[in-house]
Each structure stands twice: as C-alpha cells, then as structure tokens.
Amino acid sequence: MPLQVRQHTIDDWDAEDVDAWNNGGARIARRNLIWSIFAEHVGFSVWSIWSVMVLFMPQNVYHIDAAGKFFLVAMPTLVGSVLRLPYTFATATFGGRNWTVFSALVLLIPTTLTLYFMAHPGTSYTTFMVVAAIAGLGGGNFASSMTNINAFYPQRLKGWALGLNAGGGNVGVALIQIVGLLVIATVGNRSPHLVCAVYLVLLSIAAVGAALFMDNLTNQRTNGRSMIDVMRYRDSWLIAVLYIGTFGSFIGFSFAFGQVLQITFLANATHGGSATPAMTGQAALHAAQIAFIGPLLGSIARPPGGWLSDRIGGSRVTLYTFAAMIAAAGWLVVFGEMGDAMQRGLSGGILTANVVGFVALFVLSGIGNGSVYKMIPSIFDAKAQSIDGFSQAEKVDWSRRMSGALIGIAGAIGALGGVGINVVLRASYLSSSKSATTAFWVFLGFYVLCAAITWFAYVRTPSTAAAPKTAVQAVAPA
Structure with missing residues (x-):
C-alpha cells in the first residue's frame, strides 16, 4: 500500500521495505532530501560568512591584522563543531x-x-568575535540534516543520499564566496551588507520550504545513550580521526583559502611596503575570484565519493583519497619551499602551482567526505547482523541509531579539524618564514597517519567485530 502521511508526520517508516519504497517511499524521501539540502546549504553559507567578511575588512579601516582574521574565521568553526553534538539529537x-x-x-x-x-x-574585536561565534549556529545544521536523511534512505542508497545531502550543503561555502565576489566586483569591498541581505532572503525561503514540504518520522530515535554507547567502539574513534582529515581539511581550507590568497596577492603587490586602499581592494577582488573554486569543486566531489563507495567500498575509496592527499600536500610543500626561498612574494608559476595544490586538496577532501560517511552505516550494519536474538527489524533499528549517533560525533570532531587548519596556518604565518609552508608539512604528516589507519583498520583487515553484548542490551529497541 502507498505510504500515508498525516500532517507532515509519518509513522513506522521503514526504508528497507522494498514494496513501501516503490509505492511512495522513494518520492517522500526525495522530497525531504531536496529541502534538507537547501536548508543545510544556506546553513553552511551562514556558517562560513566570516570567511567572506574578512575580505571586506581592510586593516587600515577595521584595524584587524591577518593573524586576528584567522582567529575570527576559526571562531564559527569551533562553535559549529561543538553544536553538532546536540543537533544530532534534535531531529x-x-x-x-x-x-x-x-x-x-x-x-x-x-x-x-x-x-x-x-x-x-x-x-x-571582541564584539566581532562574539558575532562570528553566533554564526557557528549554521555549523550544527549539518549533523541534524545528515542524521535525518540517514533515517529516510535504505542501506543500498545511503552513500549516494548522504553524499548528495552533504555535498549540496557544502556548496553553500562556495556560493557565499561567489556572492561576495559579485559584490566586490560590482560595488567594491566596502558593501558587505549586500551579502548579508541575500542570505536573509534565502533563510526565509528555506524555513518556508521545510515547513511546507518536509516530514517528521515518529520512529526516528537517536538519544544520549546511543551516543555514549557508540563511543565504546574503536571504529567510532578511528572514523572521527579520518573525518578530521577529510571534512576538517575541507572546512578549514574553505574558511582560510580566501585569506591566504589575499595575503599572497597583497604581498606581491607591496613587496614589503605599505598597502594602499586600492591595493587592498584589488587583492580582495583577486582572492574572491579564485577562493570559491576550491569549495565548489570539493562540494561537487562529495556525492561521487559516496556513489563510488557504494560500488567499490568506502574504505578503499578513503585509502586512495588519502594517498592522493599526501601527494597534493607534498606538492604544496615543494612549491612552498621554492616560494620561501624567493623571500618576497611568489612568481606567477609558483603561485599557480600553490592554487592547483589547494584545489586538488579540496576535490580530494570532498571525495573523502563521501567515502568516510559511507563507511559509518556499513560498519554498524555489519555489526548488527552479528547480534543474536534480534529480529531483522531490530537489527536495522539498532544500526540506524548507532550510525546516526556516530554521524553527529564524527561531524563534530571532524569540524574541529577546521579550527586546527586555521590555527596551524596562523602559526605558520607568524613563523620566521611568514608563509604557509610549515602548515603544509603538518597537513602532510596528518594525511600519512590517516592513510595508515585506513589501511590497517579497514582495508587490510576489515572491521566486522560483533557488537558487545552489554552495549546491545543497553540500546535494544523498546
């Protein structure tokens, strides 16, 4: 029978029921996915709004230096990552x-x-930091949105659905930078209010669309006990580390890329001298012209990462991704060292090489975001099948709750990696080299660690350990 929806509420939703899925379930899930993507997309944009605002903040007007701006864009990342934990329970x-x-x-x-x-x-500056912190509310939307969509889709389609949901949300980082570029290109870098006005409208559309077209699931359960129990598994901690390497890289680079470019363009323009307002404006424009490319390509790469993982396995895609990220980070180290040797600014060739390396990391981190999140439901689905005494429906329910809880935890810890990116970049620019090269070395080392974890824990010896009996009893379906 076709599924019946009453007042935007659905009882006894079972995405694994093929008949129900084919008789209206797929259409309902798709409708919820579309508006979930849009709302999460706008949330990501607001979360990253300060990565654009710093391009509108010349130092001679706002009196905030480059180091202060890195902390400013790190603040919403920090708040958003912490909020992902309570947001996981919200849906x-x-x-x-x-x-x-x-x-x-x-x-x-x-x-x-x-x-x-x-x-x-x-x-x-304190007031700006507080306002930036409040923008961190947008970072929590990811956890609630992903947990919600995870409940709507069957296991065989989770990689694609979660990848599409997350990728569509991630595009919000790129879109707000495009809006910023359009504003700077048309009216200059002194009209940041126009960027904010656009998002006041988009937020209103997201709220109205969700109210009209989304649904609540009465059997969707993710509670505090599930979050505690899921952390008993070694896999939960390992997945969190891997997500720092993928999503932490994506969001950290997204927030910092424009600032890094602006510093580089300004250094090339001034060659150590003082910057004029015209130079600052041109540096902001040049940075905005490039900054959106990385987040855009990284966001687009996330759904294919999930799709590919559905077919060849999330762990293998993750391993290949980290191997490529090691190569990209090594590329940045080599050309960064060459640029440091020049001492003043970067030549056109080295600057282009740095942009290519950054963009490659964006694309690879996007693929890795999709593959790591595909690993989560797969790991707990395998564990659920080993539970004795549960019906198939109870195994699905247990797996869904564990996966939903870990999606929130991994999202929160992974986002903290974005804070680390900005802190490491800030420290690198304050070092004697006054460049990002030291930061590239740090990133390279961390990617090596992530690749090793993926190989030893999931590719060489896949993790299919049964769920501990005590943990199963604690979260057994009511």
Whole structure:
C-alpha cells in the first residue's frame, strides 16, 4: 500500500521495505532530501560568512591584522563543531521537519548581527568575535540534516543520499564566496551588507520550504545513550580521526583559502611596503575570484565519493583519497619551499602551482567526505547482523541509531579539524618564514597517519567485530 502521511508526520517508516519504497517511499524521501539540502546549504553559507567578511575588512579601516582574521574565521568553526553534538539529537527529539524550520529561522540572528556590525568598522574585536561565534549556529545544521536523511534512505542508497545531502550543503561555502565576489566586483569591498541581505532572503525561503514540504518520522530515535554507547567502539574513534582529515581539511581550507590568497596577492603587490586602499581592494577582488573554486569543486566531489563507495567500498575509496592527499600536500610543500626561498612574494608559476595544490586538496577532501560517511552505516550494519536474538527489524533499528549517533560525533570532531587548519596556518604565518609552508608539512604528516589507519583498520583487515553484548542490551529497541 502507498505510504500515508498525516500532517507532515509519518509513522513506522521503514526504508528497507522494498514494496513501501516503490509505492511512495522513494518520492517522500526525495522530497525531504531536496529541502534538507537547501536548508543545510544556506546553513553552511551562514556558517562560513566570516570567511567572506574578512575580505571586506581592510586593516587600515577595521584595524584587524591577518593573524586576528584567522582567529575570527576559526571562531564559527569551533562553535559549529561543538553544536553538532546536540543537533544530532534534535531531529529525533523535535522531528526532522520541525527542527529544519527552527534551525533556518534562528540563523536570521547572526546574519542580521553581521549586517549591522560590519557597517560599524569601529566595533571592538571582541564584539566581532562574539558575532562570528553566533554564526557557528549554521555549523550544527549539518549533523541534524545528515542524521535525518540517514533515517529516510535504505542501506543500498545511503552513500549516494548522504553524499548528495552533504555535498549540496557544502556548496553553500562556495556560493557565499561567489556572492561576495559579485559584490566586490560590482560595488567594491566596502558593501558587505549586500551579502548579508541575500542570505536573509534565502533563510526565509528555506524555513518556508521545510515547513511546507518536509516530514517528521515518529520512529526516528537517536538519544544520549546511543551516543555514549557508540563511543565504546574503536571504529567510532578511528572514523572521527579520518573525518578530521577529510571534512576538517575541507572546512578549514574553505574558511582560510580566501585569506591566504589575499595575503599572497597583497604581498606581491607591496613587496614589503605599505598597502594602499586600492591595493587592498584589488587583492580582495583577486582572492574572491579564485577562493570559491576550491569549495565548489570539493562540494561537487562529495556525492561521487559516496556513489563510488557504494560500488567499490568506502574504505578503499578513503585509502586512495588519502594517498592522493599526501601527494597534493607534498606538492604544496615543494612549491612552498621554492616560494620561501624567493623571500618576497611568489612568481606567477609558483603561485599557480600553490592554487592547483589547494584545489586538488579540496576535490580530494570532498571525495573523502563521501567515502568516510559511507563507511559509518556499513560498519554498524555489519555489526548488527552479528547480534543474536534480534529480529531483522531490530537489527536495522539498532544500526540506524548507532550510525546516526556516530554521524553527529564524527561531524563534530571532524569540524574541529577546521579550527586546527586555521590555527596551524596562523602559526605558520607568524613563523620566521611568514608563509604557509610549515602548515603544509603538518597537513602532510596528518594525511600519512590517516592513510595508515585506513589501511590497517579497514582495508587490510576489515572491521566486522560483533557488537558487545552489554552495549546491545543497553540500546535494544523498546
């Protein structure tokens, strides 16, 4: 029988029921996925709004140096990563539709505050940090959205669905940078309020669309106990580390790329001298013209990463991805060392090589985001099949709750990697070389660690250990 939806609420949703899926279930899941993507997309944009605002903040006007700007863009990353933990519970507690509406409306607050205080350059640095922290609310949307969509789709389609949901959300980082580019190119780098105005409209559309077209699932359960129990597994900690390497890289580079480019262009223009307002404006424009490319390609790469993982396995795709990221980071180290040897600015060839290396890392991190998230439901589905005394429906329910809990935890810990990216870059620019080369060495070393974990834990000896009996009893379906 076709599924019946009453007042945007669905009882006894079972995505693994093929008959129900073919008789309306697929259409319902697709409708929820579309509006989930849009709402998460706008949430990502607001989360990363300060990566664009710093391009509108010349030092001689706002009196914030490059090191201060790296901390400014790191603040929403930090807050957003922490909020991903409570946001993981939100859809199960309040309903996926209800929470999507609320989480979109609440982002009107940081967007309005950003619009107001950017119009007042004399505002204290502390106030800017507080406003940037509130923008971190947008970072939590990812966890609630992914947990919600994970419940809507069957195991055989989770890689594609989660990849599409996350990739569509990630594109928000690139789109807000494109909006910033258009504003800078048309009216200059003194009109940041126009960027904020665009997102006030988009947030309103997201809230209305979610209210009209999304649904709540009454049997969607992810609770605090599930989050505690899922962390008993070694796999949960290893997946979190791998997600630092993929999503941490993506979001950290997304927030920092424009700032790195602006510093580089300004250094080339001034050759150690003082920057004029015209030079600062041109540096901001040149940075904005390039900065969106990396996040855009990285976001587009995420769904194919999930799709490919559905076919050849998430662990293998993850291993190949980290191997390629090691090569890309090594590329940046080589050309970074060459640029440091020149001491003043970068030649056109070396600058191009650095941009190519960064963009490669964006694309690879996007693929890795999709493959790592595909590994989560696969790992717990395998564990669920080993549980004695559970019906197939109970095994599916247990696997779904464990996967949903880990999606939130991995998303939170992975986002903290974005904070690390900005902190390491800041320290690198404050070093004697005054460049990002030291940071590239750090990134290279971490990617080697991630590749080793993937090989030893999942490719060489796949993790199919049974769920501990005590953990199963603690989270057995009611």
